[in-house]
Amino acid sequence: MTTPFPEAITRYNEGDLAKLIVKKSMERLSEIVDVDVLVVGAGFTGLTAAWLLALNKFKVLIVDESLRLAGMGGSTPIVLPVALIEEGEAVEIAKDTGIRLYSGLSGIYVVDPSEALLKICVKALDAGANLWLGIKIEDVITRGRGDELRVTGALVNTALPLDDREGTNPLYIWARAVIDATDYECCVVRTLVKKHPEIKLEVPGASSGNVWVGEKEIIEKTGMVVPGLYVAGLSVAELYNANRVGPLIGGLIISGRKVAVQVASDLRAEALGTTSTG
Template sequence: MNIKQVDEVKITKYILKATFDDWMSFSENDVVIVGAGPSGLAAAYYLAKAGLKTTVFERRLSFGGGIGGGAMLFHKIIIESPADEILKEIGVKLQKFEDGVFAVDSAQFMAKLASAAIDAGAKIIHGVTVDDVIFRENPLRVTGVAVEWTATQMAGLHVDPLFISAKAVIDATGHDAEVISVASRKIPELGIVIPGEKSAYSEMAEQLTVEQSGEVAPGLYAAGMAVTEVKALPRMGPIFGAMILSGKKVADDIIEKLNLKVRNT
């Protein structure tokens, strides 16, 4: 086997060329999703599948959010109907229990969901933290995000961010609802109130989380555990059906709104 010879400088040039081509492209988006956990990846899958230009920023160097930690580090998590239909669609194997409840392998779940989003056309960028939003007045709305390298923030360096525009921004950052929290604090005119998440009540939490997923301020959406924080809903623990269905619901809402906007222009 003869391996193609590539010198060090060419390696650098090729990486920089490919990287900056991407950054130039996704500086403008239809949708930016913050967080590559279950709700963020599910939203990315359905948005990209619908033809919307979708970029996911994830502060870690991995996919899956809370999926990998499972229940106290066990490698199986629970999915309930009708979320199992989405997992079947992306090729995740299901171990069926009674009453429409399934166990899934956490590693396969993460890998298949991320792969489905990427194959649908979503761009996922690791190691990037969203620490602010962009907004406009008349009408008041969120129009994008400010991004910084996670490593820069961890080092405690003061470095100004870059700005990424979007017609819709989804907070899929989990329990802390980080993007919505920043917007509520820095743009009080949006009228966002964050009462905080309640303790566990799985039967109620799964249904309410899906129902209340959606737009919390013009251009800014909550998905997954961010919904429980913003809407004072109970947590649900290592059952992930609502996370997937929440991401799909937010995607459906955005697809409908952006398509209506296109038809009306």
């Protein structure tokens, strides 16, 4: 009987394969626990930011607590396989990723959200970003307090259900910058607010739906929360009580680009010992 694989590989038993998996996993983990940028949230915003930062040679890790990309099956009205994107900067970014655009209304295009998300993700990975799914943020790593507070990474753990969560220690991820792109969870900012009440920051939640105001607010308010921590995408709405936008992804993509530009500028300024204006 013919085999589709080289006959020579049959000399490896399951123990050999397990050793290879463990060895390469440890090598990869050693690489991704110390990065330039930790992007939390593998949706349109987070993946766009990760792609553009990786293109600029920053070492990027994306984590998401789901075992699928954050927008797979989401970001659509009543789980229909359609999302909308506005003409302009967002469409230009979409074209750069190869996302297919279909006609809709004047100035508004229709996209398949799963295709769009996957194509941005592939761009990010091809540019050098790393993706680690099934990982949740358990805490933040900080230095200083009050006005001196700086976020320097996060403590992560498996997002899979465990019988004894208390006995599972998290792993450190050291990062020069952390981007909260967790949509309405806004989990990184919420964790920081809980652990550092002295910064007197609140997360009031998103306001009611008002699509065009919301799109504008999300983009305008994307940026630094405290040194080392940035907020983008729908997390912006949650933090600043901006209006909900629904199944439009243009603002999310532009927000991802904006935060990538600011993070890149700030990290380069820090490397030169100067202060960036963002």
